Amino acid sequence: MSEQRATKPSPSxxxxxxxxxxxxxRRRSSGIGAxxxxxxxxxxxxxxxxxxxxxxxxxxxxxxVKPIFLPSPGSVVxxxxxxxxxxxxxxxxxxxxxxxxVGFLIASALAIPIGVLIGSFRTxxxxxxxxxxxxxxxxxxxxxxxxxxxxxxGDAQKFLIIFIGTFFQQVLxxxxxxxxxxxxxxxxxxxxxxxxxxxxxxxVVPSALPGIWDTLRISLGWAWTWLVLAELVAATSGLGYRIxxxxxxxxxxxxxxxxxLLGVLGLITxxxxxxxGKVLFRQEGHVQ
Amino acid sequence: MSLPKLRIExxxxxxxxxxxxxxxxxxxxxxxxxxxxxxxxxxxxxxxSTLLSIVAGLQDFDAGDxxxxxxxxxxxxxxxxxVFQSYTLLPWLTAQQNIEFALKxxxxxxxxxxxxxxxxLDLVKLPHSANRYPSELSGGMKQRVAIAxxxxxxxxxxxxxxxxxxxxxxxxxxxxxxxxQIWEEHRLxxxxxxxxxxxxxxxxxxxxVMGIGPGRIMQTFNVDIERPRREEIMETPAxxxxxxxxxxxxxxxxxxxxxx
Numbered sequence: 001m002s003e004q005r006a007t008k009p010s011p012s013x014x015x016x017x018x019x020x021x022x023x024x025x026r027r028r029s030s031g032i033g034a035x036x037x038x039x040x041x042x043x044x045x046x047x048x049x050x051x052x053x054x055x056x057x058x059x060x061x062x063x064x065v066k067p068i069f070l071p072s073p074g075s076v077v078x079x080x081x082x083x084x085x086x087x088x089x090x091x092x093x094x095x096x097x098x099x100x101x102v103g104f105l106i107a108s109a110l111a112i113p114i115g116v117l118i119g120s121f122r123t124x125x126x127x128x129x130x131x132x133x134x135x136x137x138x139x140x141x142x143x144x145x146x147x148x149x150x151x152x153x154g155d156a157q158k159f160l161i162i163f164i165g166t167f168f169q170q171v172l173x174x175x176x177x178x179x180x181x182x183x184x185x186x187x188x189x190x191x192x193x194x195x196x197x198x199x200x201x202x203x204v205v206p207s208a209l210p211g212i213w214d215t216l217r218i219s220l221g222w223a224w225t226w227l228v229l230a231e232l233v234a235a236t237s238g239l240g241y242r243i244x245x246x247x248x249x250x251x252x253x254x255x256x257x258x259x260x261l262l263g264v265l266g267l268i269t270x271x272x273x274x275x276x277g278k279v280l281f282r283q284e285g286h287v288q
Numbered sequence: 289m290s291l292p293k294l295r296i297e298x299x300x301x302x303x304x305x306x307x308x309x310x311x312x313x314x315x316x317x318x319x320x321x322x323x324x325x326x327x328x329x330x331x332x333x334x335x336x337s338t339l340l341s342i343v344a345g346l347q348d349f350d351a352g353d354x355x356x357x358x359x360x361x362x363x364x365x366x367x368x369x370x371v372f373q374s375y376t377l378l379p380w381l382t383a384q385q386n387i388e389f390a391l392k393x394x395x396x397x398x399x400x401x402x403x404x405x406x407x408x409l410d411l412v413k414l415p416h417s418a419n420r421y422p423s424e425l426s427g428g429m430k431q432r433v434a435i436a437x438x439x440x441x442x443x444x445x446x447x448x449x450x451x452x453x454x455x456x457x458x459x460x461x462x463x464x465x466x467x468x469q470i471w472e473e474h475r476l477x478x479x480x481x482x483x484x485x486x487x488x489x490x491x492x493x494x495x496x497v498m499g500i501g502p503g504r505i506m507q508t509f510n511v512d513i514e515r516p517r518r519e520e521i522m523e524t525p526a527x528x529x530x531x532x533x534x535x536x537x538x539x540x541x542x543x544x545x546x547x548x
Contacts, residue, residue, distance in 0.1 A: 184376045187346050190364040192393040192441075202389075206380050283421040284379040 071253040079253040080261070088242070092258075096238040099155055100227045103162025107223075108216055111167050115174025115212075120204060129175065136168040140226055144233050153234040158227060165226030166219045173219070177211030178204060210281040217273035224266050291358055292319035293445055293477040294343065299352030301338060302502075311502035312338055316352070318496060318505065320445070323475040327488035327495050329534065331542040335503025336481045340449050343479060344370045356444055366394050369438030371448040375430040377422040383409060383433045384418040387440050394441040408436035411470065428459035432466070439470070445477035452487065464490055465519065472516050485534045489527060490517060495534055499541030506541040509534055 053073065059065055060072035067075065083089040118125040143164050151157040181204050189199035231240025239258055246254035299316040302309050312335045320326050328336040341347045343354065345364035354361040356368070364370075377386050387405035396404065409418055412432035422430055431451055438446055452460045464487055471478065471491075482488050488495050492511050499506040513526060521527050 182374065182376070184372045184374045185378070187344075187364075187370070187372065188376045190346060191344055191366075191368065191370040192390050193364065193366045194393055198393075203378065207378070209380075281380070283382075284423060 068250055068252055071256065075253045076257045076260070079251070080257040083254065083257075092237065092239050092242050096227060096231065096240070099158040099231075099238065100162060100223055102155070103159040103227070104166060104220060104223045106159060107163045107167040107170060107219075111170035111174055112212060115171045116178050116200070116205060116208070118171070119175040119178025119208070120200060125175070129172070132168050132171050136172065140165040141229065144230065147230070148234050153236070157234065158230045158238075161230035162223050162226045165229075166223050169222065170215060170219050173215040174208075174212055177208045177215055180211060181207040210277065210284055213273070213277045213280065217270060217277065220269055220273065221266055224262060224269075228262060293322045293324070293357065294318075294320040294479065295353070295355045295358075296339075296343070297353040299339075299342070299349055299354065301335070301342060301347070301349040313342075313349070314502040314504045316503075316505060320477055320479060323477055325471060325476075325478045325480065325491055325493045327480045327482055327492040328498060329482060329485060329488050329495060330498035330503070330506075330538060331500060332483070333503075334498040334500045334542070336498050337449055338503070339498075340447050340479060340481045344368055344447050346370075366441055367444045369441070369443035369446045371431070371434050371438050371446065371451045373450040373453050375422070375427070375434050377425075377430050377433055377437075379422050382419050382421055383414065383425065383429075386422070386433055387437045390437045390441055396441075404440050405436075408440045409433070411439070412436040412466065426459070427455050428463055431455065431463060435467070435470075439474075439476075445479065448478065448480045450481055450483065452484075453482070460484075460487070461519065467491060468515075468517055485531055485538070486522065489513070489531050489534065490522060497534065497537045497541050507537045509537070 056070070057073050060067065060070055060075075071079075080089065114128065118128045140161065144161060147157045147160045147164070151160050185203050185207055186199055189203045194202070227238075228240040228243070231238040232244050235241040235244075239262060243255050243258050246252075246258075296316055296318040299313055300311070301313040302311045304310055316339060318326075328339060330336050338347060342349050343361065345361055345368070377383075378389065381389060384402075384405050387408055388401040391401040391404055406415075406418065409415055412435055414429060414432055414436070417425060417429060417433075422433075425433065435451070452463050455463060468491060470476075478491075480488070480491060489511055495509040495511060496505055497507045497509070498504065509530065511530065513521060513524075513530070
């Protein structure tokens with residue numbers, strides 16, 4: 001919503017002419033929470049990216065750092081082009097996307113009903129919430145050796161690590177989403193004589209859905225991290241695996257290329273989820 | 289006409305247990321006649337909203353008897369329509385669908401739901417907003433849809449918890465006028481909670497003043513101002529005099545016993 005507001009030009013921007021004559025009325029554009037135009041926002045964001053890229057290009061071009069530590073942007077792009085040309089990149093990408101999809105879907109499919117359950121019923125909350133809260137604080141990284149012991153080094157181990165990394169967080173966040181459903185909504189369901197089951201399916205879940213969607217979006221971002229972690233440690237394919245292998249051969253350009261690629265993938269999934277959420281919940285007018 | 293529409297007898301309610309137990313309602317006795325409009329007024333903390341919520345069946349109570357048409361109130365149900373201050377329109381449904389939601393719960397088929405919902409949007413003067421979502425409606429419009437929804441399934445009585453409390457003054461006047469019109473045409477039994485004395489006098493047949501520490505009924509005023517009531521009556525001496533007396537009663541009722 002705040003972005004929408006930002007696109008509306010403020011009166012002082014619409015009529016720049018009399019600004020000097022009426023200096024008192026000029027709005028500061030730097031104050032806390034002061035709106036800026038969308039174009040200005042974009043310009044600043046792009047400038048920061050461009051600036052960093054330029055610094056990178058200059059540092060490597062002028063020979064300030066050795067290519068083995070930081071290869072030039074050109075070298076990274078060429079290397080990505082080469083890996084994409086011989087199919088390596090696409091295979092890695094496909095393997096990793098498959099793993100994150102399955103792992104994330106399993107985690108979400110279990111987290112949503114459990115989160116709704118413990119967000120709605122105090123008995124279930126007592127049974128599950130403290131346990132989940134406890135497990136949540138166990139570092140995912142520490143589970144890696146155990147996960148290999150339990151499920152080898154194949155896809156199952158990747159699913160497991162993604163699951164451990166996302167499920168417990170999701171459950172608690174979805175519980176919170178459900179608890180945020182206004183008490184009066186549930187009161188409404190009761191006054192209409194609806195049984196608990198229908199209040200849950202017709203009021204609580206639809207009402208919590210925009211929040212749940214946001215939880216999925218955020219946890220999907222984390223899932224990328226856990227995927228790469230699992231692939232770095234034990235794998236024979238995937239984006240993380242390629243990064244480890246490249247380290248062995250000092251292919252810094254591949255490492256940096258893949259890290260950038262992971263950033264782009266995360267950004268794309270996030271934007272896609274956001275856009276979908278806006279379409280799915282457009283009538284609610286309060287999508288985060 | 290011997291049986292009251294709503295009977296509240298010897299109602300007690302407290303929150304918490306042990307040392308933290310606080311009595312919120314003590315020995316409430318109140319009858320609402322058929323088609324009577326009764327307002328509960330009092331300072332915050334007098335338990336007026338709690339009382340309404342108990343009548344709605346949304347909260348339990350410690351002792352006493354509650355009955356509608358002689359049948360004891362055990363749980364919430366479609367015989368009481370509730371209008372909350374917070375509108376409670378489901379944001380993923382249109383105005384029309386919000387009303388249909390209630391009608392569907394009441395067991396009507398689709399065609400009937402659609403027809404009744406339409407009629408009630410007309411009743412609250414929102415015939416052109418049927419397909420708009422709550423986020424596209426103003427506070428007053430939302431509350432009109434909520435009233436339409438509560439009336440649509442023909443409850444035996446209407447329970448309203450500060451329904452106009454969140455609206456600006458002008459919209460509140462319009463809503464009060466609309467509610468009086470609907471009430472005068474359709475003759476409903478209404479239990480209305482408000483902290484706005486002018487609103488209470490304008491709308492009610494009877495005003496019940498509640499006091500604090502614990503919440504109880506202190507005084508009752510009959511509003512002998514003729515109907516139909518229009519905005520002009522607010523300036524009559526009779527109206528203003530009653531308003532003054534109710535104000536005074538609330539002030540006295542809100543002195544804590546230990547301060548007297």
